[in-house]
Amino acid sequence: MLIKTGIPSPEEIVKVKPGQSRLAKGPVAMVECFQRIPCNPCATSCPAGAIEPFKNINDLPKLNTEKCTGCSACVSSCPGLAIFIIDETYSDKEAVVKMPYEYRPLPEVKSVVEVTNRAGKVVGTGVVIQVVNNKKQDKTAVVSVAVPKELSMEARSIQIRKESTPENTFICRCEEISLQEVREAIAKGYTDFNELKRKLRVGMGPCQGLTCRQLVLTELSMATGQLVEEINLTTFRPPTKPIKISVVAGDGNEK
Ligand code: SF4
Numbered sequence: 001m002l003i004k005t006g007i008p009s010p011e012e013i014v015k016v017k018p019g020q021s022r023l024a025k026g027p028v029a030m031v032e033c034f035q036r037i038p039c040n041p042c043a044t045s046c047p048a049g050a051i052e053p054f055k056n057i058n059d060l061p062k063l064n065t066e067k068c069t070g071c072s073a074c075v076s077s078c079p080g081l082a083i084f085i086i087d088e089t090y091s092d093k094e095a096v097v098k099m100p101y102e103y104r105p106l107p108e109v110k111s112v113v114e115v116t117n118r119a120g121k122v123v124g125t126g127v128v129i130q131v132v133n134n135k136k137q138d139k140t141a142v143v144s145v146a147v148p149k150e151l152s153m154e155a156r157s158i159q160i161r162k163e164s165t166p167e168n169t170f171i172c173r174c175e176e177i178s179l180q181e182v183r184e185a186i187a188k189g190y191t192d193f194n195e196l197k198r199k200l201r202v203g204m205g206p207c208q209g210l211t212c213r214q215l216v217l218t219e220l221s222m223a224t225g226q227l228v229e230e231i232n233l234t235t236f237r238p239p240t241k242p243i244k245i246s247v248v249a250g251d252g253n254e255k
């Protein structure tokens with residue numbers, strides 16, 4: 001399921017879900033990284049040593065939830081946008097999910113936003129309580145959203161409600177392709193993912209389609225009447241981040 005759609009299965013999610021007793025203690029990371037790729041900023045950025053140092057650069061992250069302080073340093077460092085902080089102690093009825101956010105504009109604090117699940121489907125609403133723009137450090141912004149507690153394991157992104165137009169909505173953040181450009185290309189007859197990839201470069205940036213693929217497929221499905229599963233997919237590769245050759249040859253730590 002992950003390879004075809006980019007969406008992890010419920011079984012994969014269960015494997016990385018922090019235990020209830022840890023969730024009851026306060027904010028903790030949930031590392032939704034399931035593919036062995038040469039990438040380790042999560043481990044090298046963790047000030048608490050909660051993510052074990054990688055023996056091999058292709059290792060999957062191993063999180064010690066008892067050591068994790070929920071600081072979110074790993075969230076802004078992860079190029080795969082795969083880490084979230086869950087705080088189920090925020091209030092009686094609400095949890096806070098801290099999520100990586102690469103769209104622009106950033107949401108405003110106190111704004112009400114649509115909350116979406118891992119498949120991009122709106123599952124409810126939330127309130128933005130903090131926005132940390134890490135642009136100066138060349139890292140991903142982190143948005144904290146208060147959501148109904150039952151959505152703490154579902155809410156993984158947001159959609160800003162106001163003033164969203166096809167022109168200012170970016171489908172592919174890596175290549176900065178707007179919804180308008182995708183719709184215009186489909187209207188001109190580019191009606192499969194590969195054609196759109198060649199024309200617009202969607203899915204060819206560092207995230208390799210992790211974010212845009214599902215959105216483009218949804219647009220194609222709406223325009224052509226085909227089911228998403230029936231649309232031919234392009235080759236899917238994991239997210240990439242340039243690393244020094246010494247990291248591959250050495251001890252796996254990127255310094
Ligand atoms: S939230 Fe902070 S302490 Fe927890 S794994 Fe991430 S960087 Fe480490």
Ligand code: SF4
Nearest residue numbers: 033039041042078080
């Ligand atoms: S994609 Fe994120 S979680 Fe996975 S190894 Fe890279 S930094 Fe760690």
